[in-house]
Amino acid sequence: MLGFFKKSAKGKTEQGVRRTRDAWWGKVARLFDSSPLGDDLWDDLEELLISADVGVSTTTKLIERLKQRVDNEKIEEADQVRNALQDEIVSLLAVNEPEPSTSANGRLGVILVVGVNGVGKTTSIAKLAHGLKGEGKRVILAASDTFRAAAIDQIKVWGERISVPVVAHQPGGDPAAVVYDALESARKNADYVIVDTAGRIHTKSNLMEELKKIRRVVSKSDIEPEVLLVLDATTGQNGLSQARYFAEAVKVNGILLAKLDSTAKGGIVLAICDELNIPIRYIGTGQELEDLAPFSPESFAEALFSSES
């Protein structure tokens, strides 16, 4: 979906990960420039991958594959190793999952945005809505975070800024009821409903049940929602657990990796693709409304390894 993003995809991604690249992947690139192929190289590489939150098991896997390729393909140049690593990372990230056909053929598209507390759901939603609107789509926001203090006010402020209507109830209300109302009012007046849910720690089963209920409300109106899990790029290995729990509860279609404008490397994304096969759909690259880009494994990896800064 979201074709409007496609045009600028590569530039955006490059821009978004530039800092990351400079801070860390730049080191990887330099590593290959300076080191002979030996144990030290592999140790350094392990350290770098783990420091990027890639996680022990995915790191080990990547390095094993790389070593194998060095053997099989008789790679001797550090440069070639770099290309091989880039390949491996791309193939890890290129999850073979069809993009959900949200809002195909003029049908109402519903995007359910979920995640733990403080990952950046609301801001990401504003960016998504802003992008869709720029594409000429009519969007309605559902303020389903009825729990956190002033969450409704927050999304209302965003709604005003980007001129998108917000369906809201009172604080403390039933989040599923908000979604129901939003769907009702969207039937005639909108192409998309984006649902802002309350942040919840994924291990709290009662809150996950609440989320399931929200999903059921959407499914009952004969719409398969696209469930986007927002993940904070500074998150470590717990990201895997988050993805696992949310996927189990509401079937996550894709991940939005937020806050990639910090120096955080977002390496957990590799582990998630590797172990859970959930595709990364978007990256958040800043505080501005335009700071959202579709995730493309190729340009991601490419940008990570290009040597200019």
Place this chain on the structure above:
Amino acid sequence: MFETLSDKLGSVFKKLSSKGKLTEKDVDEALREVRLALLEADVNFKVVKDFVSRARERAVGGEVLESLAPAHQVIKIVNDELVVILGGGQQKLRHATQPPTVILIVGLQGAGKTTTTAKIALHLRKGGQRLLMVAADPYRPAAKDQLATLGKQIDIPVFAEGNSTLAICSNAMKRAKEIAASIVIIDTAGRLHIDEELMSELSELGKRLSPTEVLLVADAMTGQEAVKIAEEFNAAVGLTGVILSKMDGDARGGAALSITSVTGVPIKFIGIGEKLDALELFYPDRMASRILGMGDILTFIEKTEAATDEKKLKELERKIRRGGFDLEDFLEQLQQIRKMGPISQLMEMVPGISNLSRKLPQGADEKQLKRVEAIIFSMTPYERHNPNTIDGSRRKRIARGSGTTPQDVNQLLNQHRQMQKLMKQMGRGGKFTSMLGLR
């Protein structure tokens, strides 16, 4: 909380404890697993490196290899080192000598600053303080409203007037004087540690307010970046403490270890839920044994060590091997266990059993132990050494003597027979010490 790390270390030590004496290689293997577990728990790479080398030094330095229960020693060493990293003793909030005490709350976006601000306010109000909360976030939509809503919930005033962070804060200090607030808690805007503009705003704020406490709110789920975040904030405003938020999930919280070890800034509180009273003091020692997933196993180990001596253990082992574990030995074991304290408390300390023990009615196990003791006391030494000779009439006498029924006596004899059988099997397989091992 920390479950997975605990499980991991648990399985490492299970392997160790089934072996008896260790070689240097064993220790290395265990520490390799400790290293992996810590890395998977998001403990910073460099911190892990230091940790493992320190632990190894102590572990192979005779302290472990020579000891009676090497696995226990390794656990103890790992635990000790964890406590060292986590910052030794527990640290309280400081108060200014001249009120008001100013507490500055800082952190990245989404770390949980606003909720934490309200939690701390509530916590301090319980101590009888007069509070003012300040919403110094002019950037995020509705940030003010959020703190105002929370303030209403706990009935603590919130100040938010001004059009810049600095203006809000200096206005707030005036207001604090007017209402004679003893503590002012300032909730600042979330900012990236690499955002030069906002970080220098924070430095400026620090200079102007000279706060008593500058608390960094750090998400327990933070990965390797935690160290850099803490370092940058520390360099900009001089942190006095860290609050680890979102500890109620399954985050292994390695960030806690990383931050304190690299910056030396202690963790003062942990956030364990969305409710405003979900704030706990941080206890490094508790956290360490929690990380190890051993309940209070260290106390247990100390008690076992105090209650048993090696000679008796060896003798016992010999007896078990030939299957001669009679009721006299059984009694001795019972008494040793009782020396260690109430059995319910002991069970509480043992991982895996601790959950079970909570389900038992209070004191039930204790009563049973006493009854068993009474029964054995009513036997002659001959009977204790040869339980098979206890016939119906002896059973009746023993029951009368101990104030129990022949059925009770029977039950004990059956239990002992089963135990003997089990021990014979184990005696063939491994060492007795492994029975006392951690499983």
